[in-house]
Amino acid sequence: MFSLFKYHLRSVLVRWRSTLATILGLALVIAVFILVQSLAAGIEKSSSNTGDPRNLLVTRQGALAETTSVITRDQFNIIRYLPGVARDATNQPIASGDVLIIINLPRNNGTGNANVMVRGIAPTGRALRPQASLVEGRWFAPGKREAVASRRLAGRMANLQVGQTFKTGGVELTVVGIFDGQRSAFDSELWIDADEARSAFDRPDYSSLLLRPESDEALLQLKKHLEGERRLKVKAVREVDYYKEQTRTAGPIKWLGNGLAIVMSIGALFAAMNTLYASVGARTREIGTLRVLGFRRRSILLGFLLEGAMLSGIGGILGCLLALPMHGYSTGTLGWETFTEVVFDFQITPLLAAKGIAFAIIVGLIGSFLPALRAARLPVISSLKAA
Amino acid sequence: MTAAPIVQIRALTKIFLQGEINVTALDSIDLSIESGEFLTLMGPSGSGKSTLLHIIAGIDRPTRGECIVQDRNIAALNESDLADWRNQNVGFVFQTFNLIPVLTAYENVELPLLLTQLSGKERRHLVTTALEMVGLDDRMKHLPKQLSGGQEQRVAIARALVTDPKLVVADEPTGNLDSHSANEVLDILRTLSRDAGKTVIMVTHDPKAAAYGSRTIHLEKGELVPN
Amino acid sequence: MTIPGFIVKNALRNKRRAALCVLSVAASLFLLVSLLVVLNEFTNPPEDVGASLRIAVRNKVSLATPLPVRQRPLIAKIPGVEAITALSFFGGKYKGEENTMFAQFAMDPEQLELVFGEAKLPREQLEAWIANRTSCIIGVDTAKRYNVKIGDKFQLIGQIYPVDLDLTVVGIYKGTTDDRNVFFHQKLLDELTGDLGQVGMWWIKARSPEEVPGVIDRINAAFTNTSAEVLAETERAFQLSFVSMWANIKVLISSICSVVVFALILVSASTMSMAIRERMRELSVLKALGFRRHELFAFILAESFGLAAVGFLLGAGGAWLLYSSVNAPTLTGGMFPTLDVTPRILAFSALVAAVLGVVSSLAPALAVTRMSVVDGLKTLD
Numbered sequence: 005m006f007s008l009f010k011y012h013l014r015s016v017l018v019r020w021r022s023t024l025a026t027i028l029g030l031a032l033v034i035a036v037f038i039l040v041q042s043l044a045a046g047i048e049k050s051s052s053n054t055g056d057p058r059n060l061l062v063t064r065q066g067a068l069a070e071t072t073s074v075i076t077r078d079q080f081n082i083i084r085y086l087p088g089v090a091r092d093a094t095n096q097p098i099a100s101g102d103v104l105i106i107i108n109l110p111r112n113n114g115t116g117n118a119n120v121m122v123r124g125i126a127p128t129g130r131a132l133r134p135q136a137s138l139v140e141g142r143w144f145a146p147g148k149r150e151a152v153a154s155r156r157l158a159g160r161m162a163n164l165q166v167g168q169t170f171k172t173g174g175v176e177l178t179v180v181g182i183f184d185g186q187r188s189a190f191d192s193e194l195w196i197d198a199d200e201a202r203s204a205f206d207r208p209d210y211s212s213l214l215l216r217p218e219s220d221e222a223l224l225q226l227k228k229h230l231e232g233e234r235r236l237k238v239k240a241v242r243e244v245d246y247y248k249e250q251t252r253t254a255g256p257i258k259w260l261g262n263g264l265a266i267v268m269s270i271g272a273l274f275a276a277m278n279t280l281y282a283s284v285g286a287r288t289r290e291i292g293t294l295r296v297l298g299f300r301r302r303s304i305l306l307g308f309l310l311e312g313a314m315l316s317g318i319g320g321i322l323g324c325l326l327a328l329p330m331h332g333y334s335t336g337t338l339g340w341e342t343f344t345e346v347v348f349d350f351q352i353t354p355l356l357a358a359k360g361i362a363f364a365i366i367v368g369l370i371g372s373f374l375p376a377l378r379a380a381r382l383p384v385i386s387s388l389k390a391a
Numbered sequence: 392m393t394a395a396p397i398v399q400i401r402a403l404t405k406i407f408l409q410g411e412i413n414v415t416a417l418d419s420i421d422l423s424i425e426s427g428e429f430l431t432l433m434g435p436s437g438s439g440k441s442t443l444l445h446i447i448a449g450i451d452r453p454t455r456g457e458c459i460v461q462d463r464n465i466a467a468l469n470e471s472d473l474a475d476w477r478n479q480n481v482g483f484v485f486q487t488f489n490l491i492p493v494l495t496a497y498e499n500v501e502l503p504l505l506l507t508q509l510s511g512k513e514r515r516h517l518v519t520t521a522l523e524m525v526g527l528d529d530r531m532k533h534l535p536k537q538l539s540g541g542q543e544q545r546v547a548i549a550r551a552l553v554t555d556p557k558l559v560v561a562d563e564p565t566g567n568l569d570s571h572s573a574n575e576v577l578d579i580l581r582t583l584s585r586d587a588g589k590t591v592i593m594v595t596h597d598p599k600a601a602a603y604g605s606r607t608i609h610l611e612k613g614e615l616v617p618n
Numbered sequence: 619m620t621i622p623g624f625i626v627k628n629a630l631r632n633k634r635r636a637a638l639c640v641l642s643v644a645a646s647l648f649l650l651v652s653l654l655v656v657l658n659e660f661t662n663p664p665e666d667v668g669a670s671l672r673i674a675v676r677n678k679v680s681l682a683t684p685l686p687v688r689q690r691p692l693i694a695k696i697p698g699v700e701a702i703t704a705l706s707f708f709g710g711k712y713k714g715e716e717n718t719m720f721a722q723f724a725m726d727p728e729q730l731e732l733v734f735g736e737a738k739l740p741r742e743q744l745e746a747w748i749a750n751r752t753s754c755i756i757g758v759d760t761a762k763r764y765n766v767k768i769g770d771k772f773q774l775i776g777q778i779y780p781v782d783l784d785l786t787v788v789g790i791y792k793g794t795t796d797d798r799n800v801f802f803h804q805k806l807l808d809e810l811t812g813d814l815g816q817v818g819m820w821w822i823k824a825r826s827p828e829e830v831p832g833v834i835d836r837i838n839a840a841f842t843n844t845s846a847e848v849l850a851e852t853e854r855a856f857q858l859s860f861v862s863m864w865a866n867i868k869v870l871i872s873s874i875c876s877v878v879v880f881a882l883i884l885v886s887a888s889t890m891s892m893a894i895r896e897r898m899r900e901l902s903v904l905k906a907l908g909f910r911r912h913e914l915f916a917f918i919l920a921e922s923f924g925l926a927a928v929g930f931l932l933g934a935g936g937a938w939l940l941y942s943s944v945n946a947p948t949l950t951g952g953m954f955p956t957l958d959v960t961p962r963i964l965a966f967s968a969l970v971a972a973v974l975g976v977v978s979s980l981a982p983a984l985a986v987t988r989m990s991v992v993d994g995l996k997t998l999d
Contacts, residue, residue, distance in 0.1 A: 021981075025888030032881035036874055043870070064780055071682065072709070072778045106682040108849075117859060119680055173679040174847055205679065206845060237780070252717070264649065264874060268881065271645035274638045275885040281635065282892055337867055343682065442992075450906050450991035471910045478908020489903040493627040503907045505621055550907070 012311040015287060026272075026279045027319040030364055033268040034323025038352060038360045039330055040261030044254040045351040046335075051250045054188035055243035059132055060223050062213040062230060065237045069250065069341040070212040071104045071121065079236055080210055086229065088222035089215050092128075100129030101210035103201040106344055107172040107194075112162040118336075120161060121344040122151075122194045124201025132214050136190045141166040141181030146197040149204075152181040156191040156334050156347040164194070175204040189247055192336070192347045214243060252340040269367045276371035280312060284379040291379050292387030301380040308376030309369060316368020320361035327352055327360075395462070396423035397557060397590050398447055403456035405442050405613075416442045418613040419456070426557070429584035429591045431604035439613040440594045441562055447592060448560045449477045461557060478506050482551025482589075484580075486563035488543040490535040496522065496546045497531040503554050521549040525579055541572025548579055552589075559583060561593040565600050577603040622920075629921045632893065636925060639889050643929025643974065644936065646882035647967050650875060651937035654963040657871045659956070670827050671700075672733065673834055674856035675820040678847040681707075684816035686846050696836045698829035699822055701732035704804040706818030710774035710783065712764070720760045720798035722774055722783075724807040724818075730755075733823045736793050743768070743789030751806050755789035757797035772800070781810040795956075822850075879970055886929070887978035890922045902991045914986050915979075923975035930971035934964055 016023050055061075062083060067073035075083075083089075084099035092098050103124030108117045123129075130136070130143070136154070144150035158164040158179075169178045177196065185191035201207065217223035223242070230240040241249075284291070291304060331352040339346035405417040416439045424430050424447075432440040445451035446458055449465050458466050461480065468476060490499045500521055504514045522528045525545035535543055544564060551559050561580060565573035581603050583589040593604065601607045609616040630636055675693070677683040687704070694702050708722040727748045730737060739747075739755060747755050754772055766772065766787055774783040785802055804817060822837070824830045830852060837850040851859070901914055941957040 022888050022892045025884050029881050029885030029888075032877055032884070036877055040870075040874070066776060066780065068777045074780060106680040108678075108680040119682070173677075173683070174843070174845060205683065264653075264878075267645060267649040267652070268878060271642045271649070271882065272885060274642035274645065275889050278635055278638045278642070278889040278892065281638075282896065285896075445992050448906070471912075474905065474908050474910040476908075477906065481908075483903075483906050485903075489899070491628075491900055491903070493631045494624070498624075502624075502904075505624065506908055506913075554908075 012307050012314070015283065015290075016311060016315060022279045022282065023315065026276050027315055027322065029275055030269075030272050030316055030319030030367065031322035031326055033265065033272050033367075034320050034360045034364050035326040036268060037261060037265035037363060038324060038327040038356055039350065040257060040264060041356050041359070042327065042330070042350040042352045043335070043337075043348075044257040044261065045353055045356060046348040047254040047257070047346065048251050049351045050187055050189055050191065050346070050348040051247045051254075052244075053186070054135070054190065054247035056132065056134070057242060057244050058216060058220070058223070059243035060215050060217055060226055060240050061243045061246045062215070062238050062240045063211075063246075065239050067239070070102070070246075071106060071342045071344070073104075073211050075101060075210040075213050075238070077101075077209060079238065080213055082236070083213055083230065083238070084215060086226060088217050088226045088229075090218045090222075096128075097215070098128055098132065099213060099215035100126045100132055101198060102126075102129055102212050102214065103198055103205070103207050104211040105173075105201060105205045105207070106342070109164075109170060109172070110162045111160060112164075113160075118161065118345040119338075119343055120157065120194055121192060121342055122196060122201065124198040124207075125195050126198045129198065129214060130195075132216060133190065135188045136183045136185050136195070139182055139184045141179075143181055144195070144197055145180075146200060149175060149177050149200065150180045151177040151194055151196045152183055153179055153194045154191045154347070155182050155184050156336075157194060157345075158182055159334065160336055160345070160347060173205050187349060189250065189346075192339070192345060250339070250341050253337065253346060265363065269363070273367055273371045276312065276316065276368065277375060280308065280372050280375035281378070283311075284308065284375045287379075288382060288387045291382050292384050295382075295384045295387070305376045305380035308379050309372050312368040312372020312376070313365050314368075316364045316371070317361060319368070320364025323364065324352075324357045324360055397426040397428075397461055398422070398424035398592075399457070399459040400443075400447075401457045401459075403443075403446065403453050403458060405439070405446065405451070406454045415613050417446075417453070420613075420615055422608070422615065424590060424592065426590055427584055427588050429581055429603065429605045430593070431601040431607045432592065432594045432610060433596060433598070433601050433607055434610035434616075435596070437612075438610040440610045443610065444560055444562055444592060444594050448481050448483065448558070449473050478503060478554060480556050480558055482548075482554065482556040482559040484544070484547050484551050484559065484561035484564045486566040488535070488540075488547045488567070490543055490546055490550075492535050494534075495531065496527060496533050496535070496538065496542075496549075499535070499546055500549045500553050503550065507554070517553050517555075518549075521553040522546075524552060525549045539572065540568050541575055544568060544572070544576050545579065548576065552583070557590060559589050559591045561591065563594055563596070565595065565597060570599075573597075573600065625917055625920045625924070628897070628917070629924055631897075635889075635893050639886065639893060639925050640929045640932060642889060643882070643886045643926055643971065644933035646878060646886065647930055647933030647971060648937045649933075650878055650882070650970060651934050651959060651963055651967050652941075653871055653875045653878065654966065655937070655941060655957050655959055657868065657875070658958065658960060658963065660868055660871070669853040671824050671830065672853040673822040673824060673830065673837070673850050674853055675822060675837055675848050675850045676818075676856075678849045681819070684814075684818055685820060685848065687815045687817055689820065689841065689846070689848070692840060693820060693822065693837060696833060696840065698825050698833040698836070700825045701729050701823045703729035703733050703821050704817035704819070705821045706804060706807055707778070708774065708776065708783070708802075708807070709778040710776050712772075712774060720757070720763075720800060722754075722800040722802070724804040725801050725821075726804055727801070730801070733821055734794065737791040738793035739789050739791040743791075746788040750786065750788060751803050751809075752785055753788040754783075754785040754800055754802040755791055756787055756800045757794070758790055758792040759797045760800060761787075761790045763798075774800075779807065779811055781807075783810075820848075882970070883974050883977055886926070886974055887981070890925055890978035891981040893921075898985065898989060901986055902989060905989075905991045911987065915983050918982050918986065919975070919979045922979040923972070926971045926975035926978070929974075930968055934959075934967045934971075938964065 063070060063073035080101045084097040089097045089099055105122045106119045107122050109120050110117050139155060144152050153164040163170040164179055166179055166182060169176050217226050227240045230238055330350045333350045336345045336347040400420055400422040403417055403420040407414045407416055434440045446453050453466050457464050497518055500518045501514055522531060525548050527542060527545050564576055577600055580591050584591045595601055677685050693699060703726040706724040708724055710722055712718045747753050768787055770787045772785040772787050776782055824833045834850045841848045938959040941959050
C-alpha cells in the first residue's frame with residue numbers, strides 16, 4: 005500500500021495544473037465554509053463568554069431580552085431586599101437595576117446608522133461585571149452627562165472616542181472613557197449612569213436587575229422563589245445562562261455557512277471528478293502495468309481513493325490557512341434578540357478547522373470514488389495496449 | 392516528368408534544441424522530387440526522415456535552407472498562409488490515422504472541405520468520389536471505431552485526397568497495419584501516383600513497403616545516403 | 619456537416635466530462651444567483667404601491683423608544699398631511715412558536731384605507747374590524763401558513779409589551795408587498811398596557827408626492843427641542859435604514875459572492891481547458907489539414923462558451939425556476955417575503971458565465987499558439 009501511495013503522489017504532480025486548480029478550488033470552498041462558521045462561532049463565543057456564574061439576572065416574564073424587559077422600582081426594591089442577596093461592606097444588598105435603551109447612532113464608515121445598546125448602570129452593576137475593565141480615560145460621573153464606550157463599539161461608530169460628544173434623545177453625552185469587554189457581549193455596549201439614563205430617556209422603570217446571591221444554594225433558592233412568586237411576574241436566570249441563550253443570530257449564519265458549503269462543494273465535486281477521471285484516463289497503461297505486476301483491483305481502487313483524499317486534504321488545509329488571517333477580526337451585525345449592533349470576532353477554533361478539513365476529505369473521497377472504480381475495473385490487456 | 396521538379400530542396404538544415412544541446416536532425420540536404428513520383432524515405436529512427444517529410448508538408452520549418460514546392464518557398468510563408476497552402480496543396484496520411492473519433496467516415500473526409508467555399512452539393516460529390524477511390528463508399532456512416540485499421544487508414548487517405556492536392560505525404564502509413572491491410576493501402580498510394588498524377592512521399596522503415604515506391608531515398612544521421 | 623455541427627460533436631465527445639463541466643458550472647452559478655437574490659432582498663426591500671406618499675415618523679432616539687400620543691393632533695394639523703395612524707410594533711409570539719416570523723402592529727383601523735390603500739380588504743370585513751376592538755385582520759400569507767379562517771381566535775404572547783392578546787380574525791387582506799402582517803386596534807394595546815399615552819410610530823400619508831419633502835421638514839421641526847424629538851422620513855428611507863443595519867451581512871455576502879465567482883472560474887476553467895488540452899493531437903491534425911490558428915481559437919472558444927452557456931441555463935435557469943415556484947416565506951423561515959431573480963441578476967450571472975467561457979479557453983488557446991504541428995502530433999494524451 006505504501007509504495008502505491010508514493011506512486012499516486014508522484015502521478016498527481018505530473019498533472020500539476022489541473023491538480024492545483026482543483027486543490028485551490030476546494031481550498032476556497034473550505035475557506036468560505038470556515039469563515040462563515042467562524043462568524044457563528046464568534047457570536048456564540050461572545051455570548052458564552054459573558055457574565056459571572058455567581059450572578060442572577062432578573063427580567064420580566066416573557067421578555068426575550070433585557071432590552072424588552074421592564075422591572076419597576078417596586079419590584080426592584082422588593083427583590084433586592086430578599087433574603088439570600090449578598091451584602092457589601094456597608095450592608096447594602098449587592099444588586100443593580102440596569103436601564104437598557106436602544107439608540108440610533110451613525111457608523112464611522114459612512115454606511116448609515118446602527119442601533120446601539122446603551123446600558124444605564126449603577127456602580128454596583130459595574131462591580132458585578134468585572135469583565136468590563138477601563139482601558140482609557142475614566143468612568144462616568146453621575147449627573148454630568150458622561151458615557152463610557154466599549155473599545156470595539158468605539159471602533160465602529162462615529163463620535164465614540166474619548167472627548168467626543170454625541171446627541172440622542174435631547175441630551176448631549178460626552179465620552180470620557182473606553183472599556184474593554186474582553187470579547188463578551190458588553191463589547192457591544194455603551195454605558196452611562198443608571199439614574200441619568202432614566203431621567204434622560206424618560207424611563208420610570210428599570211429594564212433588568214442583576215444581583216449577587218450569598219451562595220450558589222442561595223442563588224437556586226432565590227431563582228425558585230422569584231419564579232414562584234406570581235405577583236412579581238419575573239424570570240430569574242444565571243447571568244451566564246441568559247447570555248448563552250442570546251445566540252439566535254448565530255443560527256441563520258450557521259445555516260448560511262452549511263448551505264453555501266454544500267452547494268459550493270457540489271460544484272467542486274464535479275470538477276474534482278473531472279480531474280481524477282482525466283488522471284485515470286491518462287494513466288490507463290500504468291494501471292494495466294500495475295495489474296500485471298500483481299496489484300489487485302482493490303489496491304487500485306484504494307490507491308485512487310487515497311489520491312482523492314490526499315488532494316482534498318491538502319485543499320482543506322490550504323482552505324484553513326486562507327481563512328486563518330481573519331481569526332480575531334472584529335465585525336458586527338444586527339443582533340436578533342436586542343435589535344442592536346452585536347460586535348464580535350471571527351473565531352476559527354481548532355474544531356472548526358478540523359471540521360473544514362474533514363469536510364474537504366469527504367468531498368475528495370466522494371469525488372474520487374467513481375474514477376477510482378473505473379480505474380479498478382479497467383481490463384488488464386486492453387489497458388496495456390492503450391496509447 | 393517534363394516540367395520542373397515539384398519539390399526542390401536546397402541546403403536544408405534543421406537543428407532541434409534538446410534541453411541545452413543542439414541536435415542536427417537534417418544536415419544540408421539537397422533533393423528534388425519530380426511531379427508524379429512515389430518517393431519513399433527510409434532510414435533508422437532519428438535519421439531525420441520524418442523531419443524532412445514534415446518540412447516538405449509545411450508542418451515544420453527548416454532552420455536554414457530552402458524548400459520550394461511548386462515554385463513557392465514554403466519556408467518563407469507565414470503561419471496562416473502556410474495553413475492555407477497545406478489545405479490546398481498537401482494531403483496527409485499518418486501512422487496513427489488521426490481520424491476525429493466523433494465524426495463518421497464521411498464527415499472525416501469532409502473536414503478539410505469545411506475550409507473551402509464549396510457548396511454542400513459539391514462537397515458531397517468530392518467526398519463520395521474520394522471514398523469510392525479508396526473503396527469505402529459503403530462505410531460512409533461508420534464511426535472510426537466501427538472500422539478496421541486498414542479501413543481507417545483508407546478513410547485517412549480519402550481525407551488526404553478530397554481537396555485534390557498535388558502532394559500526398561504519408562508518415563509510416565502501414566506502421567499500425569497487418570500486412571494485408573498494408574498492401575491495400577500501399578496499392579492505393581501507388582495508384583495515386585501512377586494513375587492520378589499525384590506526387591506521393593512516404594516515410595517507412597519497411598523495405599517491402601518501400602518496394603511499392605518509384606524511388607527510394609535513404610537517410611542516416613540527417614544526411615542522404617547515396618544509393 | 620457544418621462547422622457548428624463539428625463543434626457540438628466535439629464538445630460532446632466525452633459526454634461524461636462535458637456533463638461534469640456543465641454541472642460544476644451550473645452548481646456554481648446556481649449558488650451565485652441564490653446569493654445575489656438574498657443580497658438583493660437585503661439591499662432593495664420591495665416597494666409598496668403608494669409608498670411614495672407615505673412618511674414614517676419615529677422617535678429620534680431609536681425605533682425602540684415610543685412616541686407620546688399627544689403628538690397626533692399636532693401632526694394632523696401640519697399642512698400636506700392627509701391621514702395619520704399610530705403604528706406600534708407588537709413583536710409577539712404566535713401560539714407556542716419559538717420564532718414568529720410575521721410582524722404584528724397596533725394601528726387605527728379607520729385609517730387603514732387612507733394610509734395603506736393597497737391592502738385589499740372587503741368592505742364588510744373592514745367594517746367588522748373597526749367595530750370590534752378585540753378583532754384583527756391578517757395577511758393572506760399568514761392565513762394560509764397557519765390555516766386561519768375568519769372567525770378564528772388568534773393569540774399572541776407579548777415580548778416587547780408585557781401583555782398577551784386574544785384576538786378574533788375578522789378579515790384577511792392581500793395586495794401589499796408583505797401579506798404576512800397582522801393588524802389590531804391601537805386602542806386595545808392602550809387599554810391592556812394601562813393607557814401610557816404612547817405609540818410606537820406615526821405613519822402618515824401626504825396629499826401629493828410634491829408635498830412629501832415639505833411635510834417631512836415640518837414634522838421634524840415641529841418637535842425639535844421637545845422631550846420626544848422625532849425623525850420623519852419617507853417609507854423608502856425608513857426601509858433602507860433597516861437595510862443599513864445589515865451592513866456587515868451585505869459585505870459578507872458580497873465577499874462570498876466574489877470568492878464563489880473566483881473559485882468557479884478557477885475550477886471550471888481548469889476542467890474545461892483540460893478537456894481541450896486532451897485533444898491537442900486532434901487540434902494538430904486539424905492544423906495539418908490546413909485549419910488556421912484563429913479557426914482553432916474559434917473552435918476552442920465556441921466549445922467553452924457552449925459548455926458555460928449550458929451551465930448557465932441549468933444553474934441560473936434552475937435557480938429562477940426554483941425561486942419563482944417555491945413559497946419564499948416558507949423556504950426562508952419567513953425571513954424574506956419574496957425571492958426575486960431579477961433580470962439584473964440573470965444578466966450578471968450570464969456575464970460571469972461568458973467571462974468563464976473566455977477565461978477557460980485562454981490556456982488551451984495559448985497552447986495552440988505555441989504548439990507546433992509536429993509536437994502536437996506527438997502528444998499522446
